[in-house]
Amino acid sequence: MNSTDEPGNGVRSEEPVTIVPVAGRQDLAEWAWVALVSSAILLFSSIPYLVGYMAQTTDYQFGGAVFDRQDYAVHLATMQLGLRGEWAYRLRFTSEDHPGAYVKLAYIFLGHVAGWTGLSLPATYQMARVLFGLAACLLIYVLAKEFFTRQADRRWAFLLVIGGSGLGWLQLMFGWLPNLGISPADFWMVDAYVFFGFLTFPHFAFVTALLTGMLELFLDHLRRPAWWKAALIVLAGALLQLVQPYAPLIADLVLAGSVLAVAAKKQVMPWNPFLALGAIYAAQIPLLVYNLVVFQSHPVWRAFASQNSTLSPPPIYYLLGFGLIWPLAILGAVKILRTPDPARWACLVWVVGVPALAYLPINIQRRFMLAYSLPLGLVASVGLIEVVIPWLHSHASLWVSQRVDIGRYIYLILCALSSIYLVSGTAWVIASGASSFFDPASLLMAVDWLATNSDIDDIVLSAELTGQVLAARTGLRVFFGHPIETIEYREKARQVEEFYTGRSTQDWLKNCTCQWVILGPEEMKISVGATPLADLQPVYDRKSVRIYRIRP
Numbered sequence: 001m002n003s004t005d006e007p008g009n010g011v012r013s014e015e016p017v018t019i020v021p022v023a024g025r026q027d028l029a030e031w032a033w034v035a036l037v038s039s040a041i042l043l044f045s046s047i048p049y050l051v052g053y054m055a056q057t058t059d060y061q062f063g064g065a066v067f068d069r070q071d072y073a074v075h076l077a078t079m080q081l082g083l084r085g086e087w088a089y090r091l092r093f094t095s096e097d098h099p100g101a102y103v104k105l106a107y108i109f110l111g112h113v114a115g116w117t118g119l120s121l122p123a124t125y126q127m128a129r130v131l132f133g134l135a136a137c138l139l140i141y142v143l144a145k146e147f148f149t150r151q152a153d154r155r156w157a158f159l160l161v162i163g164g165s166g167l168g169w170l171q172l173m174f175g176w177l178p179n180l181g182i183s184p185a186d187f188w189m190v191d192a193y194v195f196f197g198f199l200t201f202p203h204f205a206f207v208t209a210l211l212t213g214m215l216e217l218f219l220d221h222l223r224r225p226a227w228w229k230a231a232l233i234v235l236a237g238a239l240l241q242l243v244q245p246y247a248p249l250i251a252d253l254v255l256a257g258s259v260l261a262v263a264a265k266k267q268v269m270p271w272n273p274f275l276a277l278g279a280i281y282a283a284q285i286p287l288l289v290y291n292l293v294v295f296q297s298h299p300v301w302r303a304f305a306s307q308n309s310t311l312s313p314p315p316i317y318y319l320l321g322f323g324l325i326w327p328l329a330i331l332g333a334v335k336i337l338r339t340p341d342p343a344r345w346a347c348l349v350w351v352v353g354v355p356a357l358a359y360l361p362i363n364i365q366r367r368f369m370l371a372y373s374l375p376l377g378l379v380a381s382v383g384l385i386e387v388v389i390p391w392l393h394s395h396a397s398l399w400v401s402q403r404v405d406i407g408r409y410i411y412l413i414l415c416a417l418s419s420i421y422l423v424s425g426t427a428w429v430i431a432s433g434a435s436s437f438f439d440p441a442s443l444l445m446a447v448d449w450l451a452t453n454s455d456i457d458d459i460v461l462s463a464e465l466t467g468q469v470l471a472a473r474t475g476l477r478v479f480f481g482h483p484i485e486t487i488e489y490r491e492k493a494r495q496v497e498e499f500y501t502g503r504s505t506q507d508w509l510k511n512c513t514c515q516w517v518i519l520g521p522e523e524m525k526i527s528v529g530a531t532p533l534a535d536l537q538p539v540y541d542r543k544s545v546r547i548y549r550i551r552p
Contacts (some may be wrong), residue, residue, distance in 0.1 A: 038137035042130045045199040048427045060438040064122045066426050067200045073468035075107045079121045080475030082111020092471045093485035095459045095513045098300035106203045106243040132205035133198040139212040146343035157381035163416035164377045167323035178316045185321030186418040192369040195419045207247050208371040210236050218255050234283040241287040248284050257349025258342035265340040303487045312358045312365040324415050325380045332383030350375035442543035443520045447473050458515040463522035500526040520545040
């Protein structure tokens with residue numbers, strides 16, 4: 001009998017002991033680290049929202065947005081469509097009738113989720129922002145594992161990708177702006193930064209996750225081809241088109257980069273990867289044709305497409321917007337070019353190709369910069385880890401080489417300062433009670449009254465900010481409220497000003513197709529005591545907010 005079988009030793013021979021391999025324990029520890037750090041990042045991004053809800057009072061309610069409030073209003077108004085059971089998207093910020101279209105389905109789907117779960121729309125929005133952000137973090141780390149074998153290296157690269165930003169903090173400190181009308185890019189260009197996207201919009205996090213997942217799945221397909229992997233990539237591409245119609249072009253560019261690496265490595269045309277790539281491209285054609293038809297087949301959609309202008313700033317803004325990352329990215333690019341690797345070449349093509357797309361003669365230029373800090377951060381990590389650090393160990397003094405790890409984390413903090421400032425600075429401003437983040441409770445009461453006493457397709461005449469609150473909170477259509485979604489935005493801005501200052505004619509009011517007029521705090525800022533509403537039927541008057549019905 002073995003000693004372990006003897007009575008009294010506390011181990012029974014019929015119960016074998018399971019030994020977890022060391023590699024398995026290391027994998028569990030690594031993914032636990034990823035999950036913990038990703039959760040901490042998303043919790044950090046939620047601080048301004050938590051501060052906003054904690055700072056609201058009975059008289060002023062937090063509006064739910066910390067950046068780009070007008071687009072937040074559009075997204076919630078879109079979710080209202082899903083909450084009502086609809087799937088086709090229709091503009092809620094314009095008075096012109098138009099057919100629905102199957103675009104912007106991410107927020108319509110979230111509206112359905114709110115209906116299924118019973119959550120409020122703002123709660124569903126925040127839940128999606130966090131969950132999609134976590135998914136994107138996990139997939140970004142998977143991609144980092146394609147780049148680096150050492151755990152410490154991929155952790156550092158992961159943190160640079162997520163937090164990396166630019167020199168906006170330094171520009172503000174010294175007041176240096178190339179153009180006084182344009183703020184530093186890392187404080188307003190949500191598209192280009194992974195963390196900024198996590199902080200602001202669920203669909204940016206979702207698209208980042210899809211782009212990263214498509215690349216990772218395609219890399220795995222190159223190693224071990226399987227039809228189901230190609231099918232999943234096609235499905236992900238379709239989701240990209242439904243959420244952001246232009247995003248598949250980024251994915252196509254990136255996947256082509258990985259195939260070029262295979263061709264360069266084998267010194268022969270790899271027909272199987274090219275065929276897979278062709279099939280993925282071909283599968284995007286039906287939805288591409290649908291989008292082209294939608295945005296050209298009706299005057300309202302054509303006008304919407306022409307107003308959807310998101311042009312790139314001058315190139316200096318992109319240089320400063322990723323200021324400290326560029327030098328390492330250049331070193332990394334040179335290193336990557338010398339050894340064809342599908343993952344690295346894919347990100348290198350992403351880094352080089354997307355800026356070219358961002359200056360095409362089309363009106364959605366900067367949209368192509370979506371999640372640009374992802375590939376740029378990975379390429380820069382190669383520059384630091386495989387070029388700069390080895391050089392320092394070989395040529396620098398012993399004192400310097402012993403402090404390389406400390407130095408690279410200081411560099412990481414400097415690269416992330418704008419991201420940190422976005423959260424801390426905004427939270428501080430919100431906590432101080434800045435009025436732009438809050439809505440008067442009296443206005444919200446009036447809006448709720450209007451929602452219960454009107455038809456869902458009625459049109460409300462109001463000031464711009466009031467229109468955003470109305471559409472987001474109730475789903476009602478508004479005459480004026482958003483620079484892109486309000487057709488003939490500038491003309492309607494003029495008409496609204498003329499109406500509230502008493503300079504419009506009665507005929508204009510009859511022909512504006514509105515059913516309701518609201519007079520609240522924002523409208524009083526325009527009217528300055530004018531009384532343009534004498535001929536309308538008053539139906540609501542509480543706490544300095546009045547609502548009028550327009551007589552047929």
